[in-house]
Amino acid sequence: MPELPEVESLCRQLELVAVGKRIKEIFILDPKLGSPPDIGRRRIAGIQRRAKNILLALDDGRAIRIHLRMTGRLLWQAGAREHATPRHSRLIITFGKGRLLLIDPRRFAIFEVAQLKTEELPPDALDKFPAQWLSEIAARREISVKSFLMDQRIISGIGNIYACEILHAAKINPARKAKELSAAEWRRILKAGPAILSQAVMCRGTTVSDWRDLFGNPGEYQHHLKVYAKSGARCPRCGQSISRVKLDGRGTYLCAHCQK
DNA sequence: TCCCATGTTGCTAA
């Protein structure tokens, strides 16, 4: 169930194992993903992350796009030998040596092959952009700051875990209206956001349930979480209890004492 | 049985 750091981790690992390899065959195990694309024996020319999409650029100008949605993950199985195919495998891309599997219990993931085009995207949450820009957009919005941060049309990459963590680091209550934040508060968010996300990338993501990296290993950022999935634990900043509330339909964790 | 789940989209109503 990946957000930006998890997707970025996969891309960096794919870069190491898949680039330059020639695709042998594509097996679609779940008809929901469509029919096998006409990919010939194209070579993987490069890997890109676009928002939470993984793009495997082919050497003919097209690209494989994978979006993992809620429960998708990718698994690399190395070498030419036979591997077991894990439960919930939905797609297998084989190479001369090694194969790439899409595993997705809930079957929400997206797979498509399309022309690789450069399109305008909202700023990536790892990029630098001015607090001024955010507060101008927020000024027109009635929604909570948490929903605002998670709106992929505004900023790319932040999901439920990191929204909770960023708002805790910025000492802002997730239920506050986006339009009511001060310039100083936006600056705190823009300082915490990239710091948390880039550290999570270095940790290869957050494994609180079933997230695994490309090689099947759990991430490490769960050891750095301050609030997410920590109801009842103590806030590391003020010692008060972390609570869980439902906000905009999503489980939301916060320290009500120091997030104002 | 019910509620929960790291995401997005499409509908409805204001």
Place this chain on the structure above:
DNA sequence: GTTAGCAACATGGG
């Protein structure tokens, strides 16, 4: 046209 709020997608785990 824009925005906010939800149900839907499909499955498994507690």
